[in-house]
Every structure is written in structure tokens, then in C-alpha cells.
Amino acid sequence: MKNFLKYTLILLISGLFLPGLCFSQITSPTGKWEGRLQSVLRVFFQIEETSPGKFKAKMASPDQGANNIPVESVTWKNDSLTLSVKAVGGTYTAKLSADGKQLSGYWKQGGAIIPLVVNKTDVLEFYSKRPQEPQKPYPYREEEVVYQNKNTGNSLGATLTLPKENGPFPTVILISGSGAQNRDSELAGHKPFLVLADYLTKRGIAVLRVDDRGVGKSTGNAATATSADNASDVLASINYLKTRSDVNLKKIGLIGHSEGGMIAPMVASQTKDVALIVLLAGVGLPGDQLHRRQVEDIMRMSKANEDDMKNTLSLYDKLYAVIKTEKDSVSIEKSLQKVIQQNAPVAGMDISSVVTPLSQPWFRYFINFNPVIYLQKVKCPVLALNGSKDVQVASKENLASIEKTLKENGNTKVRVQEVPGLNHLFQTAETGGLNEYVQISETFSPVALKLIGDWITETVQ
Numbered sequence: 001m002k003n004f005l006k007y008t009l010i011l012l013i014s015g016l017f018l019p020g021l022c023f024s025q026i027t028s029p030t031g032k033w034e035g036r037l038q039s040v041l042r043v044f045f046q047i048e049e050t051s052p053g054k055f056k057a058k059m060a061s062p063d064q065g066a067n068n069i070p071v072e073s074v075t076w077k078n079d080s081l082t083l084s085v086k087a088v089g090g091t092y093t094a095k096l097s098a099d100g101k102q103l104s105g106y107w108k109q110g111g112a113i114i115p116l117v118v119n120k121t122d123v124l125e126f127y128s129k130r131p132q133e134p135q136k137p138y139p140y141r142e143e144e145v146v147y148q149n150k151n152t153g154n155s156l157g158a159t160l161t162l163p164k165e166n167g168p169f170p171t172v173i174l175i176s177g178s179g180a181q182n183r184d185s186e187l188a189g190h191k192p193f194l195v196l197a198d199y200l201t202k203r204g205i206a207v208l209r210v211d212d213r214g215v216g217k218s219t220g221n222a223a224t225a226t227s228a229d230n231a232s233d234v235l236a237s238i239n240y241l242k243t244r245s246d247v248n249l250k251k252i253g254l255i256g257h258s259e260g261g262m263i264a265p266m267v268a269s270q271t272k273d274v275a276l277i278v279l280l281a282g283v284g285l286p287g288d289q290l291h292r293r294q295v296e297d298i299m300r301m302s303k304a305n306e307d308d309m310k311n312t313l314s315l316y317d318k319l320y321a322v323i324k325t326e327k328d329s330v331s332i333e334k335s336l337q338k339v340i341q342q343n344a345p346v347a348g349m350d351i352s353s354v355v356t357p358l359s360q361p362w363f364r365y366f367i368n369f370n371p372v373i374y375l376q377k378v379k380c381p382v383l384a385l386n387g388s389k390d391v392q393v394a395s396k397e398n399l400a401s402i403e404k405t406l407k408e409n410g411n412t413k414v415r416v417q418e419v420p421g422l423n424h425l426f427q428t429a430e431t432g433g434l435n436e437y438v439q440i441s442e443t444f445s446p447v448a449l450k451l452i453g454d455w456i457t458e459t460v461q
Contacts, residue, residue: 029074029076029081029096029103031121032045032122032124033103033120033121035116035119038114041435042062042063043060043061043118044059044126045083046058046124055076059088063188064434070085072085080093080095081103089352091108092105092108094106102118102120103117103118126189130190130441132442132444134198139202140161141163142160143161144157145157145208146158147240150239151236154213154219154220155217155218156217156218157211157217157218158209159183159208160206167206167245167247167248168245168247168248169205169206170205170252170253170275170456171205171208171241171253172206172207172208172252173234173238173241173252173253173254174193174196174255175234175255175261175263176193176257176259176260177257177259178366180212180214180215181215182212183211183216185209187425187437188425188438196255199444199453200453203457204457205457205460206246208237210233212225213225213229213230218233224361225361225362226365227362227369230263231270234264234267235267238267238274248460251275252274252275253278253456253460255277255280255452256278256279256280257280258393258424261384264277265375268380269377275381275459276382276383276460277382277383278383278452278455278456280385280448281390281426282393282402283371284372284375284400285398287366287369288368290393290394294393295313297394298434301431315343318339322335322336322339323358323364324367324368332359332364333359337355340354371402371405372405376406380411380413381413381414381459382402382406382413383415383417383455384416385417385418385419386398386422387418387423387424389421390432391423391424391433392424395418396418399416403416413459415455423437426444427443427445
């Protein structure tokens with residue numbers, strides 16, 4: 001699952017650094033700037049002078065898919081620059097080098113102070129070429145569609161790809177992970193759902209991929225939507241497919257990635273119209289346990305010391321307890337603030353930047369979510385895949401829980417498999433770290449694509 005703080009640029013910080021000084025004779029910070037936080041995450045700034053002495057700027061963290069982040073204020077005085085980025089609760093202060101080619105300073109966020117040097121560049125390279133991305137003309141039909149969730153009134157924009165032969169075809173709906181995703185599930189310059197839809201359609205399987213609420217051509221408010229709301233949209237997608245003569249109504253399946261792997265069993269437990277489901281990095285553990293393990297794995301990969309890890313996990317345990325106990329938003333926010341103040345007192349820390357995402361409807365629903373409730377009702381064939389290097393949804397524990405729950409409740413059509421060397425996005429990875437997503441040219445492992453295609457083809461025969 002993607003980190004719940006959408007624009008968080010640093011997960012783990014240790015140490016305190018004092019600013020140094022450098023002097024410059026250059027009088028303007030305008031231009032494009034690129035650097036790396038802790039030598040890992042790329043940070044971009046683009047600064048323009050709107051009038052003498054007045055500036056505007058944008059920020060980007062392309063390795064986390066966070067681009068066009070607004071910079072609320074730009075202060076430039078005596079060769080010193082200050083950028084205030086309220087959207088992420090951060091501030092960048094720096095001095096310009098004598099040759100005007102480097103800004104050297106500190107990024108401050110959530111009480112942390114991190115050295116950050118950015119260098120002037122002519123072009124900001126957000127992403128490298130993705131060789132798997134299909135190019136038109138496609139050897140199949142592609143149709144843009146819009147339909148309604150009649151229970152909520154929101155519209156859903158989608159792309160349906162169909163083989164050129166005569167139908168009706170087995171058809172799958174792709175369900176994205178957490179966060180507001182477009183129909184290609186675009187992240188870090190990759191379009192995994194476009195690649196997956198292309199592969200499956202070439203194998204004779206129609207594919208519907210859908211913009212999430214509030215994204216692209218879909219209406220509705222993504223900020224207030226929970227997984228249950230998203231499940232309602234998937235049911236609307238099924239109802240739309242049932243109106244088409246080129247869809248085999250007895251062979252409609254769901255493919256869910258990450259949070260989509262939560263939603264697919266929710267939907268399959270509510271309707272008999274689902275013939276199969278594929279869980280990609282699907283969820284088998286309760287939400288609080290899943291999130292706790294995610295935090296632990298990311299900290300361990302970042303080589304955090306044991307005391308920091310112990311204290312952080314202890315704090316999260318207290319935060320989970322608040323979310324599970326308090327029922328209304330006001331009480332939750334007050335209680336979360338109190339816990340953080342008592343257990344993580346950091347001078348200058350913007351507590352609201354931490355409390356706000358924790359108290360949102362989606363995260364509260366997620367922490368209270370128990371996938372077993374839905375998995376035990378799923379009777380259709382299930383394929384569950386996970387990468388061995390996934391640090392966002394721990395492979396062995398979640399796969400084991402999925403398999404155990406399904407089989408103990410009488411589902412005999414279950415295949416569970418850990419795929420060696422793949423990360424959370426099903427890319428072939430070295431470490432599985434989040435910073436690798438953008439660096440890897442592969443969008444979707446051919447091994448995983450074949451596993452999915454072979455299993456669906458076998459199941460719908």
C-alpha cells in the first residue's frame with residue numbers, strides 16, 4: 001500500500017544538523033533545481049521571478065509520484081532562499097553558491113532537519129522510458145465508457161479493451177491500490193494497469209480499467225471515500241458489464257492490487273456475479289497489523305536503530321487504539337494530538353500534519369478493517385500472488401492468512417504463490433524499497449503477467 005502521508009518525503013530521520021554558511025554574488029534563485037534527500041529521494045524545485053524581487057515556485061518528489069506540489073511562499077534576501085511548502089508541512093532554507101549553480105541548505109519537516117543540496121539543471125527528468133508501455137495502434141479494440149453508480153450518483157470513467165474477435169469474452173475489472181488512482185494505476189512514471197490490460201486483452205480477455213472517484217472522468221470525492229465506497233463503485237462496474245452483449249456474464253472476474261486486494265473479496269462476498277478473483281499483494285491481515293508491519297519493514301530497510309523502531313511502533317500502537325476506540329472525528333483528532341504530544345514531543349513539530357491523515361475516513365476504515373470477514377465468504381476461484389520483496393504488504397504472512405481463511409471455509413479453488421524477487425508493484429527489484437519504484441524500467445514482471453494470464457485462461461475454460 002502506498003504511504004498514507006501522500007507527500008511524506010522522509011520516513012525516518014535521525015540526528016540534528018546545524019546550518020553552515022556560503023556566500024554568493026548571484027542575485028536570483030530562478031531556474032530548475034534537483035537534489036536528493038538522504039541520497040535517495042529526488043527533490044525538484046522550479047522557481048520563477050514574477051516581478052522584480054517577487055517569486056513563485058513548485059516542488060516535486062517524483063520518486064513518490066508527488067508532482068506539482070505548490071510552494072506557498074518564496075523568500076529571497078541576501079542570497080538566502082526560504083521555500084514554505086505547507087502542503088507537506090515542510091520548509092527549505094538555503095544559500096546560493098558563488099557561481100549560482102548550487103543551493104545548499106536544510107529541509108525541515110515534522111521536527112526533522114535534513115541537509116539538502118540542489119543543483120541547477122536545464123531539464124528535470126521525471127521518469128525514464130518504460131519499455132513495456134504499449135504503443136498505438138493496438139491489436140485489439142479500445143472503447144472509452146462512462147457509467148453511473150446508481151446508489152451514489154457518481155459517474156465512473158473507464159476504458160474497456162476487447163479482442164477483435166467476436167464475443168462474448170471473459171472480462172476482468174482492475175481495482176487499484178490506495179490513494180486516488182487513474183485507470184492506468186499510474187505511479188512513479190509507470191502505468192501497470194495499462195500494461196496488464198494490454199497483456200490480457202492480447203490473450204483474449206476483455207479488461208475494464210476505471211478512474212477512481214474524483215480522478216480523470218470519474219466524479220465523486222476521493223478524500224471522503226473509504227474502501228467500502230470503492231467497493232460500491234466496483235459493483236457498479238459489474239452492473240455496467242452486465243448490460244453488454246460482448247461480455248460473458250458468467251465469466252466476470254476481479255483483479256485487485258494492494259487495497260484493491262481488500263476490495264475484491266468484499267465485492268465477491270456480496271454478489272454471485274463474480275466468477276474469479278486475482279489478489280495482487282492482497283491483504284490477509286487486519287489493517288492495524290498490516291500497517292504496523294509496513295512501518296517496521298520500511299524502518300528496518302532504512303537501517304533505523306532498534307530503540308527508534310521500538311518507540312515508533314509503540315507510538316503507532318497507541319494511535320491505533322485511539323482510532324479503534326473513538327468514534328467521532330473531533331474526539332479522534334483531540335486524542336491523537338494528545339498521544340503524539342505525550343509520546344513524541346519534538347520541538348517545532350507540526351502535529352496537525354500527522355494527525356490529519358490519521359483521522360481521515362479512509363485510514364480509520366483501514367485500521368479497523370478485518371479481511372477475514374470477507375475472505376471466508378468467497379467461494380469463487382482465487383489466485384493470490386505476492387512478491388517476496390514486498391515491504392508494503394508482507395508476503396508470507398498475508399498469503400498464509402488468505403490461504404488459511406479461504407480453505408478453512410470450504411473454498412477448494414485456491415492458488416497462493418510468492419513470486420521471488422518482486423516488489424509491491426510486481427517489478428523485478430533488488431531490495432524492494434519504495435525508492436526503487438521509479439528507478440526500475442520494468443513496469444510489471446513478465447513472470448507475474450504469465451502467471452495471471454495462464455490462471456485466468458485455465459479458470460474460464
